Amino acid sequence: MFHPILKRKFEYVTNYFETAIKNEKRSFAQSIVLYGQDIAAQYYLAMEIARQLNCMKDADPACDCLNCSWIRNNQHPAVLTVSKNDNKPSDDTSSKVISIKQTLMINNSLINSSDYYRVFIFCDSEIGEMNEFEKKHIQDFGGLNFKFPQENWIPKPLNRDVLIEASANSLLKSIEEPPERTLFLFLTEDKEDIIETIISRSQSFYVPSFNAQSYDTEFLTAVLADYPAIKKINVINTAAVLLEAMQEHDYKVEYVLDCMEFYLAQMIKRNLNNKMLVQKIKKDISKIQHAKKQAQAYIKPQLIIEDLLFSFAF
Numbered sequence: 001m002f003h004p005i006l007k008r009k010f011e012y013v014t015n016y017f018e019t020a021i022k023n024e025k026r027s028f029a030q031s032i033v034l035y036g037q038d039i040a041a042q043y044y045l046a047m048e049i050a051r052q053l054n055c056m057k058d059a060d061p062a063c064d065c066l067n068c069s070w071i072r073n074n075q076h077p078a079v080l081t082v083s084k085n086d087n088k089p090s091d092d093t094s095s096k097v098i099s100i101k102q103t104l105m106i107n108n109s110l111i112n113s114s115d116y117y118r119v120f121i122f123c124d125s126e127i128g129e130m131n132e133f134e135k136k137h138i139q140d141f142g143g144l145n146f147k148f149p150q151e152n153w154i155p156k157p158l159n160r161d162v163l164i165e166a167s168a169n170s171l172l173k174s175i176e177e178p179p180e181r182t183l184f185l186f187l188t189e190d191k192e193d194i195i196e197t198i199i200s201r202s203q204s205f206y207v208p209s210f211n212a213q214s215y216d217t218e219f220l221t222a223v224l225a226d227y228p229a230i231k232k233i234n235v236i237n238t239a240a241v242l243l244e245a246m247q248e249h250d251y252k253v254e255y256v257l258d259c260m261e262f263y264l265a266q267m268i269k270r271n272l273n274n275k276m277l278v279q280k281i282k283k284d285i286s287k288i289q290h291a292k293k294q295a296q297a298y299i300k301p302q303l304i305i306e307d308l309l310f311s312f313a314f
């Protein structure tokens with residue numbers, strides 16, 4: 001049974017797998033695309049699917065069989081994360097893409113039979129420090145006890161610059177005629193971000209954001225309508241509108257700052273191609289984090305909001 005943390009939030013996709021796994025023939029797609037804004041949720045879901053497929057007992061959330069333990073520690077020999085930072089052959093010097101050497105290594109490994117259910121999780125990743133929003137979000141899944149493949153590893157959605165056409169195409173035969181007990185998973189934000197030849201050979205599942213309901217971004221849409229082009233001259237007005245909305249909803253400034261950070265993080269995801277804008281938003285997110293510290297220091301909400309919006313403006 002899927003872990004309740006995931007079952008509650010992702011009923012549709014977890015039901016699909018539970019039903020398919022119970023079915024003797026295990027007749028489910030062997031290439032699956034998960035898409036949506038929440039890549040961390042997709043990664044944990046992928047790991048949990050791998051655990052369901054490999055568990056030697058009943059795949060109970062607390063199962064401590066060898067396969068479940070390996071998967072929790074991200075050390076299972078047949079459950080592999082494939083990204084530009086993970087599972088590269090030793091002679092692979094590429095660092096920005098999932099290379100054709102990586103995909104050929106996978107193709108070759110499929111020639112041998114395996115005692116395990118092989119699961120290849122394709123995603124992008126970054127090595128670095130998570131922002132506050134990401135850190136907090138990872139804690140939502142703490143109960144699963146799944147480790148990431150490396151220290152300071154941050155899951156990111158696949159796009160065509162990372163899963164390049166040559167690598168994707170070299171996988172097609174494996175995806176189309178995979179050996180038994182083999183599953184390919186591709187994690188991305190938007191199906192458009194993956195080459196059509198893979199999409200057409202895969203079953204796609206939309207994975208809703210884990211925390212979508214808990215951040216109210218609706219009231220921000222109006223307040224931040226001019227963002228990222230807020231003018232200094234309008235800041236006092238914008239701040240007043242925001243403070244009024246806070247009062248109306250009975251929101252604390254800490255919560256509003258969380259919502260704002262979430263809102264901007266979503267905006268980054270929608271504008272990945274606009275490097276200048278992404279840079280600006282990242283800077284502004286760090287200003288929000290500074291504002292949160294001010295909130296902890298009991299500085300008046302009005303001052304915090306005005307300061308923050310001034311720092312956004314030009």
Ligand SMILES: [Zn+2]
Pocket residue numbers: 054055056057058059060063064065066067068069
């Ligand atoms: Zn188990």
